[in-house]
Amino acid sequence: MHKTGMLCAALVLCANSQAATIAAWSMDGQPGSQAGMAATDAAMGINAATLARGADLGAPGGSASFSSNGWGGSDSGDYLSFSISVESGYSLQLASLEIATRASNTGPGTLGLFYSLDGFSDPLDTFAQPGSDVVESLFDLSSLAVITGSIEFRIMEIGDTQADGSGSTSDAGTLRIVDRAAGATQFTGELQLQAVPLPASAWLFASALGAVGWRRRRADTRAVTGVDTDSGGGVDAGEVRGASAG
């Protein structure tokens, strides 16, 4: 997995103010039948990001894709899955999922994007998959809560009507994830370093600095109270340069 944003993290100046690639899957050179697929690009702060098929889907070949079949009926394992795990110490605000898909004529015709935070119960969005056309989708995820730990998204069929609309979805029909015209399938968003407790050595260092500051303030106080150059009833600002009282 290629890590981006290394310099940013090293400088600890990283407050990504605009959406960047969080995890991406390039299908360049893929056979289509590959098993679960780690992200080909992931941001610093992402522990793991994986694309996988549900247990009831098969893995047919399909050049430069992540392909699937077995979408007939409504089996609980009929889904494609994106899992993202955020490293401890980071939080993730997602912005979007940008993805291109293509079904064969007898593959699934209507699909939805679901997520783990509600147990995959309601689609965040839905999209039609006409037979044999590449469909590019941009899902706005900016309203999702900030994520720590892990989250999973699933693409599931809604209903059971095949892509060309002529009947029920067939197990032989395929659904493939392919690269978009503009690049790989990707999640975008912002990763933030969370405030973390300082290690003990850092506390000792901070305490030592604090003690020095306290001693310096006490020394300044003694100097100001020691010399009253104009006998004007107290020590004024500027009367600490060493002149004696007159």
Ligand SMILES: [Ca+2]
């Ligand atoms: Ca189905």
